[in-house]
Amino acid sequence: MWKKLPCSKSELQLLYTLTGxxxxxxxxxxxxxxxxxxxxxxxxxxxxxxxxxYRVTSPADRAEDPGVGEGADASGGCTRHxxxxxxxxxxxxxxxxxxxxxQELYCKWSQQDPHFKQAAVKFQGVRILAQDPVENLFSxxxxxxxxxxxxxxxxxxxxxxxxxKIATVGDTVYHAFPVVSALASTGVEKALRNAGFGYRxxxxxxxxxxxxxxxxxxxxxxxQELPYVEAKAELMKLPGIGAKVADCxxxxxxxxxxxxxxxxxxxxxxSQRYMPHLKKYKSVTAKVYxxxxxxxxxxxxxxxxxxxxxxxCADLKMFQxxxxxxxxxxxxxxxxxxxxxxxxx
DNA sequence: GGCCGACCTGTGAG
DNA sequence: ACTCACAGGTCGG
Numbered sequence: 001m002w003k004k005l006p007c008s009k010s011e012l013q014l015l016y017t018l019t020g021x022x023x024x025x026x027x028x029x030x031x032x033x034x035x036x037x038x039x040x041x042x043x044x045x046x047x048x049x050x051x052x053x054y055r056v057t058s059p060a061d062r063a064e065d066p067g068v069g070e071g072a073d074a075s076g077g078c079t080r081h082x083x084x085x086x087x088x089x090x091x092x093x094x095x096x097x098x099x100x101x102x103q104e105l106y107c108k109w110s111q112q113d114p115h116f117k118q119a120a121v122k123f124q125g126v127r128i129l130a131q132d133p134v135e136n137l138f139s140x141x142x143x144x145x146x147x148x149x150x151x152x153x154x155x156x157x158x159x160x161x162x163x164x165k166i167a168t169v170g171d172t173v174y175h176a177f178p179v180v181s182a183l184a185s186t187g188v189e190k191a192l193r194n195a196g197f198g199y200r201x202x203x204x205x206x207x208x209x210x211x212x213x214x215x216x217x218x219x220x221x222x223x224q225e226l227p228y229v230e231a232k233a234e235l236m237k238l239p240g241i242g243a244k245v246a247d248c249x250x251x252x253x254x255x256x257x258x259x260x261x262x263x264x265x266x267x268x269x270x271s272q273r274y275m276p277h278l279k280k281y282k283s284v285t286a287k288v289y290x291x292x293x294x295x296x297x298x299x300x301x302x303x304x305x306x307x308x309x310x311x312x313c314a315d316l317k318m319f320q321x322x323x324x325x326x327x328x329x330x331x332x333x334x335x336x337x338x339x340x341x342x343x344x345x
Numbered sequence: 346g347g348c349c350g351a352c353c354t355g356t357g358a359g
Numbered sequence: 360a361c362t363c364a365c366a367g368g369t370c371g372g
Contacts, residue, residue, distance in 0.1 A: 021367060144368035150355050151367085198353025203369085242369045263367040284368095285347065312367080 002046070002053040005089055011102050013125030014047050020313040022129060022252055024139050024152040025159075025177075035169070037159075038132065039091045042167050042174045052096075056088050057167045057174075096127050109300055109307045115273050116300075116307060119314040126310045128252065133220040135177035136253035141203050141240040143248070157195050158204075162188070180216050183208035203240025210238055220254075228256035243289055251305040259305045260293040265315045266308065267292065274299075 018026040018034050026036035035044045041058035093099065102125065110117035135155075142154045155177075162182040163175035182188075183204060192201035211219060223231040231254055235246040243262070250259035260266070262284055270292045271278035281288055300307040 140367080143366090145352075145366060146354090146368085147356070147366040149357085149366090153355075193353090196354060198355095199351095199369090200353075240369070244368060248367075261367070265367065283348090287347080316367085 002055060003085060003089070004051040004053055005092060005098075006050065007047070007052045007098065009047065009049060010124045012047070012052060012096060012098070012127055013123075014045055014052070016123055016126045016313050016317065017096070017129065018045070020126060020309070021148055021316055022248075022309065023131060023136075024148070024155040025135075037166065037174055037176065038095055040166060040176055041088075042169050043092075044169075052092070054088075054092060057169050059167055061167070095130055097130055102127065105303060105306065109310075112299055112301075113307075116311065119311055123310055123314045123317070126313050128257065128306045128309055130255070131253040132177065133223070133249065133253040134180055134217070137207070137220070137235075137238075137241075137249050138177075138183065138204055140245045140248045141207060142197070142200055144200065144240065144242075144245065146200075154197060154200075157197075158183075161191065161195065180208050180211050184212045200240060207238040207240055224254045228258055231256060232259070243286065247293070247305075251309075257303045257305045258297055260296045260308050261305075262289045262292045263312075265312055269311055269315055270295070 014032075014034060018036070019028075023036075025038075026034045029035040029044060030046075033044060033046045035042065037043070041056050044055045046053040106120050106124070110120055138158065139151065139155050142151050146154075159175040159177055162178035164179075166174045166176050168174070188208070189201045189205040192204060195201075197204065215222070223234055226234070228250055232243075232246045232250050235241050235249055236243065241249070245261075247259045247261040250256040251261060262270075264284075267278075267284050267288075271281070275292065275295060278288060278292070284292075296308055297304040
């Protein structure tokens, strides 16, 4: 049974927001339907022209399921599961930052930048999610020199190996993203190596240990309060987190919306459309990195990172063919074929 | 300071 | 079926 939240498609496009490369846990579960995990619950989302539709399964909703009570007890008195509909709607609003009017922001950015205006027509309703810092941080440690398809499967492995069970929906068991202490426990690096994480296994384990040393979740919470530049500098003390990954975390889960992650996509867009003098560089140096960030911050203002995400999404999706193949067992997989054009000069 | 090469390996295009 | 280059970078020299 769907619940509804009033929301137009110009305010939110689930497709671009959930599969635009800012998070890795949303899977297509049907036509115009995605299933994923946040806020310790399994959500299935859909939308029509006037509303976002959602179904939620949290552990307390399935008290009759014999397999679930065990896990809930182990974590110790989870009264947070007893959410009423209003709280769930509020959680959803917060996750999508629905208190911000996207119409107004798009309008402002379009006035500032003709190229944005052009991209914005095809890519309406792209939102920056307010993600969980722990999931966001470790997901983007996995992102270095990697592709979205493999990043997604690595994040999934982390959840299955070290995350608490949340609920079974259909024939799929869903897990929460692991807590930091679970990733800091002995043997994680070796296990992740065996699971195909490559050199990122060490980064994940060592970063988890260091976060625990510095205060765990409280430390991450503190980064939300710090100014953007300081929060970024703190993050870059962790192994596997350089300038780009630190900016992703600042932008997507630490509420620093002026952060501009400069990756290969944005470097291409910047040098071809905005800053032609950068064409002579074949890769992003630290100086060029900061120059691009400062340029976009100056162009778009305090929410520069949000505007940047729309450009990124446009670049990512423009040359991508999405083919949906549906299996009979009720599970659906997305087959993303990266048909990105190689733009030579 | 800036530039370069090594780094793990699943995925998917050819 | 079977290569083979590549991928939302980071690190150390």
